[in-house]
Amino acid sequence: MKKVNIMWRQFSLFWVGLASLGLLIPAMAYAIGEAKGAVAGTARFVQLDADAERVLNEMVMLGAEMVALEEARELPSETRLLVLVTVEPSPFFQLETIQLQIDERMASFHQYTETELAALQQGGSHRLFWGNVPAGQHQLTVSMMGRVPKDPDFQRKSTLVMVSGEGRRVVELRVAPGKSQPFPEMSLKEWK
Amino acid sequence: MSLRCVSGGSGHVRLPALKRMLSGVFCLLLSTQALVAAPVVWDSIEDPLVRAAQFDLLVGAPFEAVTRLESDLAQGYIKHQPAQAQLVLGGMYLASGAHHKAAAIFAALGSSGQPQQVQNLAWLSLAQVQYQHGQTNEALESLRRISGELPGQAQQERLLLSAMALMQQQHFGQAVTHLRQLGQKSLVQQLSEKSVWATYGRFNLGVALFRQGKEEEGRMLLEELGSGAADTEESRALRDKANLTLAYHHLDKNEPEEAQRYFVKTRLQGPMSSQALLGLGRVYSAKNLHKKSLVPWLRLSKMDASDPAVQDSLLAVPFAFGQLEAFRQALEHYQLALEKFKSEVEQIDQAEAAVNNGALADKLVHIVSRQSMGQRWLVQDLSDTPGGRYLWQLFATNEFQETLKNYAQLRLSLGRLEQWSSQIDDARGLSPAHRRVLEKKVVNLQSELLSVLDRTQKHLKVLAQETLKHRKQRLLSYASEARFSMAQMYDYASRRWGGEQ
Numbered sequence: 001m002k003k004v005n006i007m008w009r010q011f012s013l014f015w016v017g018l019a020s021l022g023l024l025i026p027a028m029a030y031a032i033g034e035a036k037g038a039v040a041g042t043a044r045f046v047q048l049d050a051d052a053e054r055v056l057n058e059m060v061m062l063g064a065e066m067v068a069l070e071e072a073r074e075l076p077s078e079t080r081l082l083v084l085v086t087v088e089p090s091p092f093f094q095l096e097t098i099q100l101q102i103d104e105r106m107a108s109f110h111q112y113t114e115t116e117l118a119a120l121q122q123g124g125s126h127r128l129f130w131g132n133v134p135a136g137q138h139q140l141t142v143s144m145m146g147r148v149p150k151d152p153d154f155q156r157k158s159t160l161v162m163v164s165g166e167g168r169r170v171v172e173l174r175v176a177p178g179k180s181q182p183f184p185e186m187s188l189k190e191w192k
Numbered sequence: 193m194s195l196r197c198v199s200g201g202s203g204h205v206r207l208p209a210l211k212r213m214l215s216g217v218f219c220l221l222l223s224t225q226a227l228v229a230a231p232v233v234w235d236s237i238e239d240p241l242v243r244a245a246q247f248d249l250l251v252g253a254p255f256e257a258v259t260r261l262e263s264d265l266a267q268g269y270i271k272h273q274p275a276q277a278q279l280v281l282g283g284m285y286l287a288s289g290a291h292h293k294a295a296a297i298f299a300a301l302g303s304s305g306q307p308q309q310v311q312n313l314a315w316l317s318l319a320q321v322q323y324q325h326g327q328t329n330e331a332l333e334s335l336r337r338i339s340g341e342l343p344g345q346a347q348q349e350r351l352l353l354s355a356m357a358l359m360q361q362q363h364f365g366q367a368v369t370h371l372r373q374l375g376q377k378s379l380v381q382q383l384s385e386k387s388v389w390a391t392y393g394r395f396n397l398g399v400a401l402f403r404q405g406k407e408e409e410g411r412m413l414l415e416e417l418g419s420g421a422a423d424t425e426e427s428r429a430l431r432d433k434a435n436l437t438l439a440y441h442h443l444d445k446n447e448p449e450e451a452q453r454y455f456v457k458t459r460l461q462g463p464m465s466s467q468a469l470l471g472l473g474r475v476y477s478a479k480n481l482h483k484k485s486l487v488p489w490l491r492l493s494k495m496d497a498s499d500p501a502v503q504d505s506l507l508a509v510p511f512a513f514g515q516l517e518a519f520r521q522a523l524e525h526y527q528l529a530l531e532k533f534k535s536e537v538e539q540i541d542q543a544e545a546a547v548n549n550g551a552l553a554d555k556l557v558h559i560v561s562r563q564s565m566g567q568r569w570l571v572q573d574l575s576d577t578p579g580g581r582y583l584w585q586l587f588a589t590n591e592f593q594e595t596l597k598n599y600a601q602l603r604l605s606l607g608r609l610e611q612w613s614s615q616i617d618d619a620r621g622l623s624p625a626h627r628r629v630l631e632k633k634v635v636n637l638q639s640e641l642l643s644v645l646d647r648t649q650k651h652l653k654v655l656a657q658e659t660l661k662h663r664k665q666r667l668l669s670y671a672s673e674a675r676f677s678m679a680q681m682y683d684y685a686s687r688r689w690g691g692e693q
Contacts, residue, residue, distance in 0.1 A: 045591045048651050049646070052598035055640050060290075062633055063259035064266055066612050069630075071263075084240045106482045114673055115251050125240045126249030160596045168269070172240045191240060191272075 002048035075132045080168040083108070083129040083140070087120040087175045092182025093154070094147045095120070095175060101141040102131050106129070128173065135165025140188065142173050148182045217408060239272040242280050247523065249284055255604075258284045262569055286321060289597050295321045302337060312338045319357075328357045364400045371397050400436060414438050418457060432464040439471055448478040466492055466501035473508055482515040490597040493525075497532045498539075498581040498663075503670055506532055510677070520680060526678045533671040540664045543579030547656045551578045553649055555604060556596065580659060586659045595652055602645045609638050 029063040071080070083100055095117060100108040108129040112120070120126060140160045148154045162169060178185040237243050241264045246259035249426035261281055264270050270277045275289050282297035319334035335354050341347050358367035394413050401410030418434035439454035452475045458468035469492040476485035489512060492505035492550065506529035513522035546552055555577040577583070586592050615621070616630045 005660055034227065042591070043596065044651055044654070048647055049594060049598065050292065051644050052602060052648060055637065055644050056288070056511075056598070056601055056605065057290055057293050058637055058640070059253070059608065060258050060262060062612070062630075062637065063255065063608070064262035065630070066615065067259055067263040068267060069619060069622070073621065084244055086240065086243060116247075117249035119247045122250055123237055123245075124250045125243030126247055127244055131430060170240060170269075 003011040027093070043112045052140075066110070078167060079132050079135045079164050081129065081131060081136055081162075081164060081171065082127065082169070083142075083173060085120070085126040085128050085173045085175070086123075088177060089118075089121045090177040090184055092148055093175075094178070095144065096146045098128060098145075098173070099143045101143075102133060103138050104141070133164040133169075137161060137163050140171065142186065142188065144175060144184075144186055146184075156181070156184070156186045158186045158188055160190070162190055234297045237280065239270055239277060239278060242273075245284065246280065249287060254284060255608075258288060264548060271399055275301060275304070275310045279310065279317070282314070282317060289594060289601070291321050302334070304606075308339055309343070312340070313346065314355075316342065316346060319353055320349075323353060323357055328360050331357050331359075336610075354473075355400075358567045359396060366406070367400050368397065384633050395434060398434065398543060402437075404440060411438065418454065424691070427672065428459065429463055432458045432462050432468070436464050436467055436471070437483045439468075443471060443474060443478070448475040454607075464494060470501045470504055470508070473505070477508075477512065480515075482512045486512045496581070497536050500613050500666070503536075506668060507674060507677075510611070510674075514681070519529050519685065522680060523678060526681075528670055528675045529674045530678075533667045533674065537664055537667050537671075540579075540582060540660050540667070543582055544657065544660050544664075546578030547660065552656055553653065556599070556652065580658065582663045583656055583659055586655055592652070594656060595648060595655070599645070599648045599652065602641055602648060605641055606638070606645070609634055609641070631651065633691055 004021060028097060029143045086142070087095060095110045095112055099106065099110075110128055112126075115125060141161075142158050143181065144156045144158075147155070148153050158173070160171065162171065172191060174187050174189060175184050176187070199577040213583065237246065239253075242261065245257045245261035245264075246256070250261065255567065257261075258281065261277065261284065263268075265274070265277060265281070278297055278301055282294045282301070283289075285297065286294035295318055298314045298318035302311050302318060304311065306314075315334045315337045318332040321423040322331035322334060332354070335350060335357070338350060343352055350358070355370040358364070358370065377574065397411045398413035398417065405408075414434040414437055418431055418438065420431065435454045436459045438456070439451045440454070442448070442451035453473040455468050455475060458464055473485040473492070474486075476482070476488075486509060489508045492502055493509050495502045497503060497506070501669040506525075510522040510525035510529065512524060536549075536634045559577075577587075610651055613631070613634050616627060616634065619627070622630075
């Protein structure tokens, strides 16, 4: 019986070592294989990534040319008007829609999605209107609709008089928390 | 609901379980990338045209954002703070994967005569790009060029990025110094703040302290992380990772009691569960509690056999039975392991066939067509692709994600070129010379795009083939090991009992 126990112990020890090796050797072989493949793969990836970036950057530059071409084709440079909307975050006011009238005629109406509102809150500026306005003096009227506590149909209106025909005009409509919270204030500013 | 990942095989994986696993893995992948992926918070962008480009970027149209901004810059429309516009432009190139271009913009700004704050932000952005692409020395050099303190979060990012880069270079002491500069508050207080940077910083600092031999300080941070409340999958995965780090640290020091304390804190449903079960079995085995070691190992052995930890458990279970002198069960489980290894090898063969005959590429094209440009690919989206069970680790790699993103952008670009070609044809008032120049650009770009697209598709295929090959080699090695152990057992039995029988 004692002999059997000794024999088993020897076998056991051998087996413990074997099992440990069993778990280690395939893992080591696997790791070596992985490392070799990784080196070749990384070299391929670096070259390919650089080539893809070069082609995509050429796409961007051609895209910028196409943007300018499209603008030049559609809008005479002297009478272009761009109206942008920016919003300062407010815990009280939730913007819903903005309407732009030029000389009392509807020029643009936009209902904001959640994604767009989030982009505005993070400092983005929405292109509300990008078009041609005949040379001369014009009145821009902007109506903003949204929700504030106890008033789900909150509205504000603001006007600006601008002169077209002297080059590209950029007007910013800024919605910001008002002095009397929670009602927001709206202002129109021409960028020169 | 079950998902058969490879047709004809016997392996079924619970889809929600696989998705959870992939989700967790992706979270951990982010843990290394989040430190460099977080964009600098620009204090205030004044020019409304730059803000309009930001809007495009934020609503998921990065190509429109960058082309419009380039167009506005080229036409001289950006009149207010043009340096700020360049910083934003660099960030946009970075967001669309054009890191060389982004790095060039940041480097130019950093060396320009712009105000110090603009230069500092440019150096920080450049360091982030360099660190992300493994250029640790260059990243540290860029960080050294920052003069004075940065505003707000940027300063926190700077210190943690420095620490990460130093840790990668094994300079743990200097890394700790940087992390200690995080504020006037005590280190633990500072790192306890609910900032993703602070959380990852705390984990990495804990590991760094351990490696430096400052076990108590390291343990304090990791224990706090491992027992704190976690309300997101990302933080729960990080908590598990902290507990596993402590557990394996003690296991390697042959302190099974201590290791056990941390293994049992790890979730059995999370992405780290298989590592926890494997380690827990090792704890009991080290304590010669072989019967108890069978509990986690048997549980693990019934999980998805494509997981390397599960494959380990398939060999560990018969080992434990052998220790218990239950030779019949040990042989049965070796036989079971062999069958599972064989089944997995067969499924890998089928996955290889799917990759070779283009089924994987077809699926990727399908996913690409559903996604808009600029989005980060989610590993979960790729879980039901052919061979997904074996390729999810590949899907989670930066190389695969970046290559797939390039692939998507290149395919979208082909469509854009066709559209531009029509626009050029229809454009009135365009001079013949200008038209010829534009047409030539489109034709040249189409040719280049097709070439790079083809190589990108082949690269994705090679990556999948190599991964499957390595997975197969591992399984074949394990199968050999199981057969060898069985032969040893038969040999022992014949020597011990052969005469009697």
